Amino acid sequence: MAIITTFPTVDKCASIGREKHTAVADMDGTLLRGRSSFPYFALVAFEVGGILRLLFLLLLSPLAGLLYYFVSESAGIKVLIFATFAGMKVADIESVARAVLPKFYASDLHPETWRVFSACGKRCVLTANPRIMVEAFLKDFLGADLVLGTEVATYKGRATGFVKSPGILVGKNKADALRKAFRTDPA
Secondary structure, three states: OOOOOOOOOHHHOOOOOOOOOEEEEEOEOOOEOOOOOHHHHHHHHHHHHHHHHHHHHHHHHHHHHHHHHHOOHHHHHHHHHHHHHOOOEHHHHHHHHHHOHHHHHHHOEOHHHHHHHHHOOEEEEEEEEEHHHHHHHHHHHOOOOEEEEEOEEEEOOEEEEEEOOOOOOOHHHHHHHHHHHOOOOOO
16 A cells, blocks of 8 residues: 655745755645636736737637646646747747736746745746746746746747647656756756
8 A cells, every 4th residue: 555645735835944945846726726727828818919819719719628627737827828829929929928818927926835935046937837927026026046838839920829749747747857957967
């Protein structure tokens, strides 16, 4: 019989004396109170692509939800990424990620998680969200040293809407990315 180790909830964690510690946190449901990234995808779709892109995302969102809950989390997120990013200029996505998204991410920040995360000397965020969408906020506003997120494929300065290998950072892909980032043995 395997022993299951449970950790205390973040509100029971001390934030004092953690300057030499490394914090690794997920974004949705951990650093952010909300568990859904859909509102942030919708913001990017509207700010970069206008109302037509937002409508396209809204039309595909039921399919994304069905795939997410009944097929795989990865499949649902891929639909959101495609509907939001396909054909967009990378520079436009980065601009919205720097100028618009931080206000909304900051308002959803979990105060107890932030208290512990900010007390640590090194900070890493691991997320299924596209790195291009979250990195500016996480590094510039939360002081993250490392952001591991899903990589969106690009071609000639535009997002293709597809994701690079290893795919969406969920499950095994997320664990593998974390192991690779913190590998201490020469590989």
